[in-house]
Amino acid sequence: MPDELIQIEETDNKEWFYTDIVKDHFFNPRNVFKTKAESEAYAKEADGTGLVGSPACGDGMRMFLKIDKEKDKITECKWETYGCGTALASTSMFSVMLTENDGMKIEDALNIKPKDIANKLGGIPARKFHCSVLADKAFKEAVNDFFRNTNQLNRIQGTGKKIIDKVLKITDEDIEHAVLEGALSFEDVQKKTKVGIHDKGCIPEVNRLIQVYREKYFGE
Amino acid sequence: MKDIYLDHAATTYVREEVLKEMEKYFTEVYGNPGSFNSIGLKAKEALDKARDKIKELLNAPSEKNIIFTSGGTESINLAIKGVARSLKKKGNHIITSKVEHHAVLETCKYLEEEGFEVTYLDPDQYGIISVEKLERAIKSNTILVSLMYANNEIGSINPIKELAEICKSKRIYFHTDACQAGGLLNIDAKELNIDLMTLNSSKLYGPKGVGLLYIKTGILIKPIIHGGGQEFGLRSGTENVPGIMGFAKALELAQLEREEENKRLGKLSKKLTEGILNNIPKTVLNGHPKNRLSNNVNISFLDIEGEALLLYLNEHGFCASSGSACTSKTLDPSHVIIATGVPYEFAHGSLRITLGKKTSEEDINLMISVLPKIVEKLRLISPFNLKMEEVKINAR
Helix, strand or coil: CCCCCCCCCCCCCCCCCCCHHHHHHHHCCCCCCCCHHHHHHHHHHCCEEEEEEECCCCEEEEEEEEEECCCCEEEEEEEEEECCHHHHHHHHHHHHHHHCCCCCEHHHHHCCCHHHHHHHCCCCCHHHHHHHHHHHHHHHHHHHHHHHHCCCHHHCCCCCCCEEECCCCEEHHHHHHHHHCCCCCHHHHHHHHCCCCCCHHHHHHHHHHHHHHHHHHHCC | CCCEECECCCCCCCCHHHHHHHHHHHHCCCCCCCCCCHHHHHHHHHHHHHHHHHHHHHCCCCHHHEEEECCHHHHHHHHHHHHHHHCCCCCCEEEEECCCCHHHHHHHHHHHHCCCEEEEECCCCCCCCCHHHHHHHCCCCEEEEECCCECCCCCEECCHHHHHHHHHHCCCEEEEECCCCCCCCCCCHHHHCCCEEEEECCCCCCCCCCEEEEECCCCCCCCCCCCCCCHHHCCCCCCCHHHHHHHHHHHHHHHHHHHHHHHHHHHHHHHHHHHHHHHCCCEEECCCCCCECCCEEEEEECCCCHHHHHHHHHHCCEECECCCHHHCCCCCCCHHHHHCCCCHHHHCCEEEEECCCCCCHHHHHHHHHHHHHHHHHHHHCCCCCCCHHHCCCCCC
16 A cells, blocks of 8 residues: 555564574474375374475465373474564474373374464564464474374364355364454464465455454454 | 675675775765865866767767656656656657566556556566566557567566667657666667666666666656756756766676676586576576576575575575565565466466576586575475476466
8 A cells, every 4th residue: 555544553573583493493394294205104194194285375284193192192293384584483492392202192192273383483573474474384283184084073173164155164163263463454363374375255254254353352 | 604695686786896986975085066166166177088988888879868866766757747748748658568567567557547548568488578578568559669678577678679669669668677777788788779678777786776767868757756956857856976886887887797707607507507496396597588688597496495495595695586475575476477377376486597607517517506496395295296297377
């Protein structure tokens, strides 16, 4: 918008700086494959895999899980990510969070929010937040794959949630979270979630949802 | 580890000769050229000399054809808004292209809100605007055409003389954004038959914060900045004398050296381009293979994202840039690369390397040896493995 009114706000202007933890995970990614052959072999033995995004979107991720079925714990998490520094570092950190200390219970892992990953990384630039939500999504896809493979259909996530952006698989719940975190306009929600960048058809529905959640939480 | 700066299209350092030229205008000849006292008059004298030098370099008939501004963006705003508003009664149609710099695109969008109608031409697959395409877009109410001389992202060079010729024959004003061309191409305004031309200093080893708009004699234009009436009433505000002195020196040196420098840079760019395309699979050159700026190399890599590539390169000391979505404010990949019909898969993985005066063959060799390893590492952790034939360029 060339003629919009601009109001000067007090915000963090360090939007391009990455913390040392982000850099460490970016340059030394944890839980990645050493060769493509290793990745192909692993794909066959993984208990669950999930893929989100596409090269046309500018980011994409595949996550592989190995799960201790008795303890319902994640024992291994491997991943492949196409994306920027934030996307790569957050997947790496997420894979560590899932598997450290003998592995996390699936139930607890499902409660990890993108914000938790960002905190573990020592913070990420605000405008890069959307890049960190991908890990969470790929993980949910992988867990659902595991539930399907082990015939635990009642545990599949996302029932009750509706996919709004068909390309990035962004749900109404993601939009709800974004609004809760203070994104009150379409532009702000898009900055956080990337919704509607590739699936432009979903924009009216996103706008409607923002209004619904604003009313619900802020009474506007 | 030393930094290897390969982002000269973004901005250049200030060369020694230029810095030296500027120095005394900060501390000795610091007067206001508008003041009637000895130090002010000295500053005015210097300013006149700089303007005269640039007049010669541009082959302009009069000093009054040169309006100093704060840089490329301001010159572009003055050219487009100034001409459009002055000709409002004659017509309201402006033609530009989809690969222009944001300074042009956003100014045109702004004018749309003022009631102007703008045609954004599609370039060919190399980012070039053909004379035929421009001719077809001209209407009876067209008042201004603004097309860049050379592209800042992919380096492609427009047939500026021919484009200007068409406009002249139809009595339409022609402005060219020559910010990237100023240090490397012919900027003879008379020979090129140009009505308005934007140049800036910070891309040709001059200081930042200085630019100019060349305006041909007889052109009707309104100022966009009002005040004390400096720059023949077209750009109010005390003149940036040290900056202008530096700019004039930088432009003089650049034009003097450009043929030799083009030869040297052309060789290095060719070596780098071939070194990347031949050694790294699934790569394409963006922009025209020959008709491009001698210092510009822009290559897309499949299966990896540009920001990640930049960060790794930076870790090896290389400063470059990318058209990836994550390096832009809009979360969209380069509008230039997309406009050329290159698919998103390529646009997200683009790398712009722009060479400069201090770029050596050693730097290029190092880049050629480092880049394949980085690409391999990033491709290994990428979930995608696209085939070149799957990602077709949509030729226009």
